[in-house]
Amino acid sequence: MVQQHRNKQLYIYLDLHGHASKKGCFIFGNSLKGEEQAANMLFPKLISMNCLNFDFAESSFSEKLMSVKDKGCELSREGSGRVALYKATGLVMCYTLECNFQTGKRVNHLQPKVVVKTGEIEPETPITDHSSKHYYGSQTPNYTIEVFEDVGRAVCFALLDIIEKNPVSRLYNTQYRNLANLKRDLCITYSLLPP
Numbered sequence: 001m002v003q004q005h006r007n008k009q010l011y012i013y014l015d016l017h018g019h020a021s022k023k024g025c026f027i028f029g030n031s032l033k034g035e036e037q038a039a040n041m042l043f044p045k046l047i048s049m050n051c052l053n054f055d056f057a058e059s060s061f062s063e064k065l066m067s068v069k070d071k072g073c074e075l076s077r078e079g080s081g082r083v084a085l086y087k088a089t090g091l092v093m094c095y096t097l098e099c100n101f102q103t104g105k106r107v108n109h110l111q112p113k114v115v116v117k118t119g120e121i122e123p124e125t126p127i128t129d130h131s132s133k134h135y136y137g138s139q140t141p142n143y144t145i146e147v148f149e150d151v152g153r154a155v156c157f158a159l160l161d162i163i164e165k166n167p168v169s170r171l172y173n174t175q176y177r178n179l180a181n182l183k184r185d186l187c188i189t190y191s192l193l194p195p
Contacts, residue, residue, distance in 0.1 A: 051154030070099035111173035
């Protein structure tokens with residue numbers, strides 16, 4: 001992977017894990033500084049804007065999670081893929097996507113999907129429609145294959161949004177309207193701008 005990075009063939013590293021104790025689908029990312037941290041947080045924020053069941057609020061970008069030792073095996077997270085690859089390459093977008101086996105803490109509100117070329121609204125699927133049977137009577141559903149597949153699709157949509165090639169994007173219907181405004185908002189919200 002280091003060689004691929006040197007050859008400019010590595011854009012993102014995403015490790016997939018199941019999580020038994022912490023609820024939700026979320027990301028562990030590395031702790032960076034300033035605009036690099038905003039760029040680091042941009043991808044998971046876009047996932048949350050494309051998926052009812054991905055919880056950006058539960059995502060963590062703390063320095064502690066880059067070095068803490070796991071209970072039982074006493075191995076440091078410095079040996080995890082996301083931390084090791086970042087330290088070897090400086091690649092900003094290195095993540096671990098964690099999904100609980102059963103359920104989450106909250107469900108997002110999604111903006112409509114807009115077909116970029118025509119401006120038309122694309123209809124929701126049952127898994128992206130908050131009023132569908134998946135969410136009936138519950139704020140957070142029990143996770144099913146459909147929920148996990150939707151998280152996977154949202155990862156792909158977020159990648160398309162981040163390279164500004166998404167033909168059907170929710171971003172244009174948000175308060176941000178574009179990627180630059182979203183990144184600026186992350187900088188302001190998390191005090192990532194220089195004083």
